[in-house]
Amino acid sequence: MSLDQAVAGQAPPDTSAGAAALAEEGAPAGPPPELSRVVPVSGRRRSVPRWLRRTVGPVALLVLWQMLSATGALHEDILASPGTIAATGAGLISDGTLPSAMVVSLQRVAVGLVLGGVAGVALALVSGLSRLGEDLVDATVQMLRSIPWVGMIPLFIVWLGIGEAPKIALIALGVAFHLYLNVYAGIRGVDAQLVEAGTSLGLGRWGLIRHVVLPGALPGAMTGLRYSLATAWLALVFGEQVNADDGLGFLMNQAREFFRTDVIVVCLVVYAILGLLADFLVRALERLLLQWRPTFTGR
């Protein structure tokens, strides 16, 4: 563009002649504006699919790590190389240690999630749907929420011993708070105009709850589910560091005593993969249940 202008500047007679010609035709303006092409979106569609683009970052990180280990910059006792970790992982899977530990840990998360989920959603319904329930439940839950739930571990051990119960209780606690907060906020965030429309259509109290309030609270509930899944994994890690004799945490503790950083990383990777998998499931659930939502989904 600047080039064009420079050329025009060098050749003043041309432009003035053009302007004069235009003026003769009755148009008052000078030279016509420079036009630029509006490129259609389909024209710049990338050939690389989105999921592939998203894997570039993690893969680059892995390559860097392997290179640092291979050059000796990263010692085996500090952090094992990806290659060693992969071999160790394969070994742990083939001798059955890892699968059985995963089953135990997954069971803890599942039971904790169900118990905490039921408690959290039930309390949220009680305080979200009625003023009385709000007065009785909400203040209490908000107060308890200010206690860091990880700090409850010693108390849970005193109350429940060192078996499965304190670990599951810890997971359930973390899950319940997150679900409570988000479901409650979701219920209270339902558009009053829609509730009024429902009333005018003849819906009773239960009809309103079923057809208007609960579907309206669903986006909040899904957010709560995602948070509470993340919390569940965190609680699992904390819980399994304490007096576990099986599960992923036990495997990690054992590895620590023998400086097996490869086993520790294998367990961390498994935690991460399970967490990702859970998140993926919730996303799929959201796509299914919230397809009605008229929200921006990114370009």
Added chain:
Amino acid sequence: MATDIHRTVTPETADGAGAAVRVAGLVRSFDGRAVIDDLELTLRPGEFVALLGRSGCGKSTLLRVLAGLDREIEGEVLVPRRKAVAFQAPRLMPWKKVWRNVLLGLPGRPDRGTAVAALEEVGLGHRADAWPKTLSGGEAQRASLARALVREPDLLLLDEPFGALDALTRIKAQRLVADLWQQRGCAVLLVTHDVDEALLLADRALVMEDGRIAYGTTVDLPRPRDISDPGFTALRARLLGRLGVAGAEEQEQGQETAGPTVAH
């Protein structure tokens, strides 16, 4: 057109006495200020009544009282058991497909066919399976109308249902309402601030002021109505005068509707 068809319908009013709506001594106060003050109103079965008034005069409050949405009232209000409301915003449940929205709250177990039939009446049969977010403003408002009509109301309450529509869509929607009313023969109360709209549709136009019906006139014009009809323009001038819009502002009103300006 056959304007007398709807007159023959007998409504199932709880307290019959030949009226579709009977309101006496109605008072509704907000923080001690009476928005509706000792209001009297009677609608005949099958009558189309437009309720005009300046904004904040209480006309929407009256509609909400008649709909049973506002019950902090004094006085006597008799309305048919079967009544339906169409609001200014369509208020469709975004999580229900259009046909489920239409059936929402209907007693018994109505099937999809009932909803599709109602949607076809408003020209939306092909959008029965759409999500509300994919409807245009006019389509959503028609779906809302179908949802009201599927209840086969004896009283249809319309709260500025065309207010949010663009000018062209509004004209179509007004015609649709006029046609549906002549087929159904239910009593209609249309709350609006648009005098032309009131005169195009209604048998009777009421003006609300200071919490009561301050003025009422029958709209005795042949249907379908034409805004350039001299009788129409005379009535409009009279109503605009009652609404406190006169002189220069009246001209503005005339320009807006592209109708001739009336000088009195």
